[in-house]
Amino acid sequence: MNAPAPAPIRLVNLTLGYDRRPAVHHLEGEIAPGAGLAVCGPNGAGKSTLLKALAGLLAPLGGSIERGGASPRNVAYLPQIVDIDSAFPINLRDFVAMGAMTRIGLFGGLDAAERARVAEAIETVGLSGFEERALDTLSGGQMQRALFARLIVQDQSVILLDEPFGAIDEATIDDLLALISRWRAEGRTVVAVLHDFDIARRAFPQTLLLARERIAWGDTRDALCKANLARARAMSAAFDESARECLRDEETRHVH
Template sequence: MSAAGSIRLDNVTLGYERRPAVHHLTGVVEAGAALAVCGPNGAGKSTLLKGLAGLLAPIGGRIVWDGFSPRDIAYLPQSAEIDHAFPIDVLDFVSMGAMRRIGLFGRIGGEERARIATAIASVGLEGFEDRQIGTLSGGQMQRALFARLLVEDSPIILLDEPFGAIDAKTTDDLVTIIARWREERRTVIAILHELDLARRAFPKALLLAREPVFWGPTREALSDSRLAEANRMVEAFDRDAEDCRRDETPHAA
């Protein structure tokens, strides 16, 4: 497939209730890029991904989707944000990836059924079609989520910690799917805590600590000195935030 347009961030600040979680971020994710977003806990990584997906409006600056719209983006949130107890089987869960093409009440025809079957086979879940998602292991659930992304067939794919708490075999299989997306010139942006995997599978990285530490070649971004700097920045922000909370405590009348 041909590459979709780029994503441009112009001095972007993102946050909640006017409180910044990510600020002063400027850069371009080129069409067809594979970008790892790394940083300590509390660095604003998930907030950034929600902004890139169009789910969170910037407090300041702007995000420009060049040549596509947010509805062209496939977004995989963290596992904790997904209702694993929802009564749905694997086949219907994966089929939800077709909604962008057929609509909420559209009919799944032969072409879509073939696409869904191929996606399920690609992630190694043949024979699991009738299983309720609540019975799946963590690795099996992540495979089902990747199958849904394959059915969605979007040019831009955002992944929030896709390899958290899953086994090594599942990780390797899903990294293979990401490699296929790269060959197809899709844009892949993933939040990763697995730094060796980021260095191996993603040519570029954004090291974030509520503001950018470095955006560029992954091995440069994830050097020991820059990782230590990111930790210091987030720790300093947390201390300042605590001081602010103390200052804002209302005094008794």
Template sequence: MQTVCDVREVSLGYPGKVLCTNLSFQIQPGMTLAVLGANGAGKSTFVKMMLNLLPPLAGSVQWPSGRPKEIGYLAQMSEFDSLFPIRVRDLAAMGAWGGFGMRRRLDKAGKLRVAAALDEAGVLKIADQPIHTLSGGQLQRTLFARVILQDAPLIILDEPFAAVDQQTEAHLLGIIGRWRNEGRAVVLVVHDLSSVLDHCTHALLLGGGAATHGPVNDVLTPTNLVRQNYMSESQADWMFRRATMQSASGADHV
């Protein structure tokens, strides 16, 4: 299996502030990687490094097949200007600029691609609404449609479930599942451990000056979550006792 990205002995941070050292792992096709950590642990720094906006303090990010021409990216909602005067369909279509060109009009095939992305994201019926009229969930669905149109082998989603309801979150997780099944690598910066445990294959836990990477169940242990300042001992104990009880309850009904 061809590696998408190889992170080798990376130190994350800024001059005078090291957040973690010796971070090494690979991102493989079909991997869904959750990036977690308390505020200030280095999640945004990691995203900037992956987008080539900030170099690592040490080490390197290598692309065995060459850096993708396009990396699908969805920024945090707080970084997006929802008052920008643009329609839903036009915002989504921006994701296709790499293929169509900024100065070219969409041809029939391009318009069909945009409509299909809007439909999959669940916003085709409001395609002509200005984005300032949208709810948080509708805007996030529109931004997912834009990422769909980027058609990238690597997709980075920064807090994609913030300010959305459970129905929207479930819908968006379905899209992420399709990407995974197609062999795309997806990196999610998340806070909700329940969605991580159910839908991600691997996790990267940042905090306490350390970085732990591996399969979700190996990384998100009570010991690691406490040691890396993600939660207190009582919070970790409660969460895992609750998960164990739910698992046992499910088994009783099989």
């Protein structure tokens, strides 16, 4: 695979939300090229919202995401499996081949090189022999493997994963973590929303602990210490869902 070289992703005073109601406040930080970053935090902490913004699917309420000239088109995004319609009438091979659309277009045909790429991706995730199977006949673990195969075909420098290990077997988790390790060895940036702190500690050197705002961002074992986790729970519990978009103290001094 020959993905474009990744650039740093900088979050500058980033505020995200819906209907002008903030879900993530004034986030600052940098995701280095080739980073393996886990995004952890309580339910409702803004983790999936942040991933959607990184994928270019959600515009900031305030601040910015600086990509060093790169486009969100250079991002491969895997939403939560509950957001994917596995009943869509398509077989596994064609589903995986959808990862090539950014190169061939919506109605482009697969040439020999793209067909070989699809076959290799299916083999890599351990689904050889399942090419003609309909999506709705796959188990949870098989479906997740198929989604990772589609990411392989996308061949992007930044890979965003939203809860990629929920409700799947340990063997599948091990195989997918090995694939993530390979991606990072190739210099790709991987950002994953995780509820499982053990997986974060095992496979992601860096963690952003989020509770509507940054609690900690750095070495995973330090970020997920007991004190930080307690603070994250307290911050999340105290958050006012009805709050409007806010301004930083230094910004309010210029508002009359």
